[in-house]
Amino acid sequence: METASAKSVFFVLLLSLLSLHVFSLSFSPIDNYLIDCGSTVDATVDNRLFVSDSSCADSSYLLLASSSRSVQLSDRIYDSARFFDRPSRYVFKIRDQGTHMVRLHFHQFNSSKIDFDDAQFHVLVNNYVVLSNFSGGHQMSSPVVKEYLIWVDTEKLVLTFFPTKKSKFAFVNAIEVISAPKDLILDTAQFVNGDKVENFDRLTKQALEVIHRVNVGGVKVTPFNDTVWRTWVPDDQFFRSIDVSRRVYFGGRIKYQDGGASREVGPDNVYGTARVIASANASIPNVNMTWDFPVIDGYKYLIRLHFCDIASISLGLLYFNVYVNENLAYKDLDLSFVTGYALASPFYADFVVDGDHSGVLSVSVGPSNKSIEYAIDGILNGVEIMKMNKSMGILDGELCEGVILKSWPRTNISLWFAFLAAVCVLLSLSVFVTRKKRNEGKNSVAWSKLPMDVSEVNSSHGNQQMSGKL
Template identity: 45%
Template sequence: MATSRNPSPLPCAFLLISLLFSSSSALFSPSDNHLIACGSSSAATLEDHRVFQPDSTCGYSHLHSYGPKVSLSSVVDSSLLPSPLHGKARVFSRSASYEFHIKEKGAHLIRLHFYPFTSSEYELSSALFHVSAGEFSLLTNFSTSVPVLKEFIVQVDTDSISINFIPAEDNLFAFVNAIEVISAPRDLILDICSLVKPDRVEKFEGLSKQSFETLYRLNIGGLKVTPFNDSLWRTWLPENEVSVKFDAAESKIESFSGRINYLKYGASREVAPDNVYQTARVIGDSSHNMTWEFSLRPENRYLVRMHFCDVVSMALNEMYFNIYVNGYLVNKDLDLSHVTGQLASPYYIDFVIDTDNSGLLKITIGSSNISKTNWVHGLLNGLEIFKMNNTDAGLDGEIPISMLPEGIVRRGIGEFMMSLPCGFGFAILLVALFVLVMKWRTESRNSLAMSHLPSVALEGKSAKGGYQMVSKVEI
């Protein structure tokens, strides 16, 4: 019998070091990574190992408050809280803002944590307030009775950004538990995508300059993905945890335990993590489709991102399928092998969509006519839906004057008052210039009129010895 040999530890150690190095080098390291625990007196460490600094001592943010600010300590068992961030909150009875220094201009992720607990002084579920980033509205008349995380993608083109909290009325208040301001990867939102109209698909440019609010982020066919397993610290929910109408009776779920092949210029781990691409819901019968239906705010514009990764085909070019948006065919005979060149390689498609007055959005994956019987007839790995800003004012309607923090309003009034002397001075100069021009025009007319009148010279001298000119008018 042959004796077995223990493998040399050197190759194993070298492999482990290589894996650790490749993993660490692939981690996203944002230039701006501001994490604050509002109302807390100590740092809060999350399960994903991120550390949120208390807003009272944080060096990279500054709290401006124009009224009383209150820190609330939770009265419930801390072990029952969903996060260490939710045991404290900062409450504002008047407008206030957090100012963050920005190192890298461009798209930033802004996340606002709200956990409406009840203390002896406040019931946070009764709060009603507005939130803006600078003068760009994020939330208007916002209130919540359940824990919620609001995520936005906002363009920042200045050296700092202020997150403002303004009570909707004088007798109300605003609150927040935690804030994140993080530089977004440059490839998170590309500039060009497809615009879906009722009767055609057009090219859409300028997507990277828009702002977004995340509404849905689904791991289709998979389990919940927590921030611990996402390089951008996002949460991906399974289909059964969101209020989505789903029609896929003949579909099935497939999983993949192999390596996801990320391409150099393709979808990166910052676009979606391995856990999303390793699971998929697939069409099991060529005569059936898969449809997800969402109820959105009517007559608004949305960005729909669909994630694909062929982790089920046995060979290249053995899966073709169609994509429909609200019943309209937007992509026919999609072949993932053609766009990626290999199996288990992620790919995503962005669509900009205008909803009608119904607000319904239907996403459908259907089989292709050129698909063979024994092939997979379509799949979907992940789905994201973002609300886009309709105007320059923001994501949640026009900005009322009450949304502007008092500091901005005061600064605006102050600048206006300071500009008044300059304005008056400029007006006086204009009036003086006008008077001079009118006088010059009058004198010019008189001089011109005299040059056209007949005249005679009298032989004589003036009292001063000079010749005297007199005019003779002919009638």
């Protein structure tokens, strides 16, 4: 049974106001690169300034003021793209070694000069193959954001674009490289293998691709309302137990605790909504809530489940089981106990599973033997599913870094253009972006900007043009 739509809207607005209240506590990353690729001007999106990758050619420093906050969303970063007709790379200086969030934005737009069906390319982040034979064809009717969590223990992060062949090209609209909060990915999860559950260690050293990030029972959460600028989608398309559950909304304060889930792990907007199973009488329902997520066979997956008891009227009343791929992953979960006996206090659990031939990964919660009559018998607030790299550093396709490198002659690879930037946060209000000046003339650059109006590209730029396309 669903609550009234008016009530839903009220709580959504309330959660939005709460997110504005906690803005002053937002995470401030040490490495924070936001690049508007191919544009000649900077763009502000969700109160973040994306810096043009060509506007600083004559200046070593750019001062970015970020003291004001806009409530309007913008897609200006998709008004332009930079494309590459040979292997090309961005190089980012890393000051905070550890896990980094890397987001790549792609969107084709109408052009009488460029055929995006000719886009086909690989993308490497350091030694990891994150995209293989990726295409910007007609299937991209709306922007696509690819998000990765990459462990970086060197002084630079290198992002490389490889066209699959000389007749193809690569492109990108915007890039984010951000040092992640230290508590975002912990080193140990629980590996669920049939009826066995055991530790899975060295998780932080894995490369991860975010496949699904879902706000259970709630509405879409945009980067503006997330302290690390994530997008959470509603769970409706994945949920298959509508008749046995109801949505709940919480208008109070989420009680984040030291050592527990932080706002960077999950925002108020996610922990403030949920789906629940509840006993309406002395009979405990013998049903589970289940979500099905499409995945690709041949990979391991990290499943992060978010819980917050915003539905119980008292402590010690909520017990339930958690299942992954129909295997028992957590028996008799007692949210009161794991949160130090506090209601509305968030908790998350990490599980690792193998993707199977079904192409579906299922998550279920339901009553346990300890469930109590006339109480809540199961709850879930959010789900994140991340693909883990295979051997040889592969996150997509079957080609490893070595095979991709051999696909282009070394003479072409030596012409890569290195985009080197450094970002420093001053008093949380100003950002200085330091960029290395080009050592070569513009005619040696192996990339090109692609504005919405392709006629704006100056044909005298030599190698900046893509032969046969303009």
